[in-house]
Amino acid sequence: RKEVEQDPGPFNVPEGATVAFNCTYSNSASQSFFWYRQDCRKEPKLLMSVYSSGNEDGRFTAQLNRASQYISLLIRDSKLSDSATYLCVVNTNDYKLSFGAGTTVTVRA
């Protein structure tokens, strides 16, 4: 079983829509959680960290449920530029990142 599991999508949504997706992780000792964004043929870039109390960064909201080992990302008022693959990432020790396979989001005009 992979350490981080994600719904691969694709999620195909119109501009202005809200889209939400999640991932689950298997190691209950995981310490830190992130969402990275990866554009086609580009490197992953940190989108946001995920905190236990939930956190927002503009149109992006991340939630963490440690009891269920579940992380979510919600994008409000989707823009064309939000089209990308979103990687769920878990830090299982003090340096090693474990990545999910990614959720593809396509925002259409």
Place this chain on the structure above:
Amino acid sequence: GAGVSQSPRYKVAKRGQDVALRCDPISGHVSLFWYQQALGQGPEFLTYFQNEAQLDKSGLPSDRFFAERPEGSVSTLKIQRTQQEDSAVYLCASSLGLAGGINTQYFGPGTRLTVL
């Protein structure tokens, strides 16, 4: 400022050839990581350096893979006797501080290796 750079960006090798992939981390970054990303998958951890010390090489798929960072800055990932299953994007990342979950890893653009 300059980010993480990698060279070459693309490499085509014939099966059995040796390849060397280079990573220049962000200046002053102590930690350096190598990842392998297969098509349609997320990056998979290969190895971790803290300065010149290789502290974790548990993700290297076989003894054909070797990484070094002799002076604590530039790193090279070498793959000997390449196989078709080695075809992937090899990503390098660096982070500022010592090991710690809160240190953001900054990724380079990757080297896309194709083994024919």
